[in-house]
Amino acid sequence: MSDVAATVQTVDALLTAYQSGERNFANVSLPNITLRGADLKGADLSYADFSEADLSQANLRGVDLSYANLCEANLTGTDLRGAMLLGTDLRETQLEGTLLQSADYDPDETHFPLGFDPKAADMKCDR
Secondary structure, eight states, X not given: OOHHHHHOOSHHHHHHHHHTTOOBOTTOBOTTOBOTTOBOTTOBOTTOBOTTOBOXXXXXXXXXXXXXXXXXXXXXXXXXXXXXXXXOBOTXXXXXXXXXXXXXXXXXXXXXXXXXXXXXXXXXXXX
């Protein structure tokens, strides 16, 4: 866990650290929080826990969400273009209007909501 991620326990702490130039938030655990409309473009959120979080309308372009838990999160209208979604848990996640073009996924390890087609969303298979 990064030193910063260990100290980030609130939305305000995350946003303040990001605005200060920090980008490594690997392993941060912020389930059931609201980051609606937040700009975290290019951040490392790998192995993070954002289960049941509201990330709708957020700018997560190019974010590394590898092996993150986004189960039951709201990603409606979120920009995830070019994001790393390798091994990410997106089960029961709301993806209506989510921009996923060129986002990387692993067909064996990334878990999508039932009926979701990553090819139709113009995502990039990493295998």
